[in-house]
Amino acid sequence: MNEILLSLLGFPDASYLGKRIFKKHFFENATLTPADKKSLQDDVGTITWLYTLKPSTIQIKPYSDEQREYLEVSILEITLRSLRNYKRLAEVIHRAIPYPLLLIFAQNSGASIDELEDDENSEDIPRETESKVALSVAPKRFSQAEKGAVVVEEFFTTGWIDPEKPSTIEKAFLEDLNLSNLPHTHFLAFYSALMDRFIAFGCASLTGKYRLDNGEISQEARWQQLTLCHELEGKIAKLRATLRKEAQFNRKVELNVQIKQLEKQLQKESLSL
Numbered sequence: 001m002n003e004i005l006l007s008l009l010g011f012p013d014a015s016y017l018g019k020r021i022f023k024k025h026f027f028e029n030a031t032l033t034p035a036d037k038k039s040l041q042d043d044v045g046t047i048t049w050l051y052t053l054k055p056s057t058i059q060i061k062p063y064s065d066e067q068r069e070y071l072e073v074s075i076l077e078i079t080l081r082s083l084r085n086y087k088r089l090a091e092v093i094h095r096a097i098p099y100p101l102l103l104i105f106a107q108n109s110g111a112s113i114d115e116l117e118d119d120e121n122s123e124d125i126p127r128e129t130e131s132k133v134a135l136s137v138a139p140k141r142f143s144q145a146e147k148g149a150v151v152v153e154e155f156f157t158t159g160w161i162d163p164e165k166p167s168t169i170e171k172a173f174l175e176d177l178n179l180s181n182l183p184h185t186h187f188l189a190f191y192s193a194l195m196d197r198f199i200a201f202g203c204a205s206l207t208g209k210y211r212l213d214n215g216e217i218s219q220e221a222r223w224q225q226l227t228l229c230h231e232l233e234g235k236i237a238k239l240r241a242t243l244r245k246e247a248q249f250n251r252k253v254e255l256n257v258q259i260k261q262l263e264k265q266l267q268k269e270s271l272s273l
Contacts (some may be wrong), residue, residue, distance in 0.1 A: 049076055072099060199219065
């Protein structure tokens with residue numbers, strides 16, 4: 001585990017667990033596609049339940065109402081053999097465990113980036129893998145369709161960050177995740193504040209400045225705007241992947257025009273972040 005990251009997060013010693021979670025838990029309790037099963041088996045090295053934040057380990061109260069139950073927050077570390085599918089793996093793990101999680105993805109030494117030249121997600125994958133981590137949170141609520149079930153409202157998963165050599169934005173984000181900067185009233189407030197920081201970090205990737213609150217729009221509206229921007233980024237990435245494979249000149253011109261239009265729209269939409 002990256003000691004610099006742990007120092008920045010500041011989890012109390014009393015919350016340390018260090019318990020291994022075996023992959024069969026996910027095979028037996030999660031709804032997995034064949035691709036998910038293969039990725040979980042081949043790409044994941046180990047899954048460790050590192051810390052549990054609960055009233056007996058930290059001075060934060062549980063929270064529950066008709067929509068949500070936040071009794072504790074668990075921190076899991078996932079070491080990877082291959083980095084290609086880490087964002088999808090984050091979704092699988094968040095859905096399989098029905099309480100709020102902070103996921104920390106770390107790379108095994110020699111972790112493979114595979115052949116990514118034609119992969120639309122290739123920009124998310126670091127070419128140098130030493131010491132980098134990726135973090136993920138996902139707010140959850142009770143299902144309206146199935147009594148007792150819990151559903152994920154949204155996924156927030158960062159790109160790869162090197163805590164030893166962070167950028168200015170990454171440094172501000174990591175320092176803002178420290179326990180001393182988060183509310184301790186109850187676990188919903190605590191986790192919502194975590195989510196706010198992930199939203200701010202996602203916005204900073206587009207604006208070039210980390211701001212926890214831009215003072216102009218609500219956090220919910222900011223979240224929705226960021227989601228729209230990510231959708232535009234996804235469309236641009238897919239078009240670029242198609243462009244790299246296209247041989248016909250006229251079609252290349254058409255794809256370039258579409259990309260420029262979407263980039264212009266993305267720039268416009270990101271101004272309110």
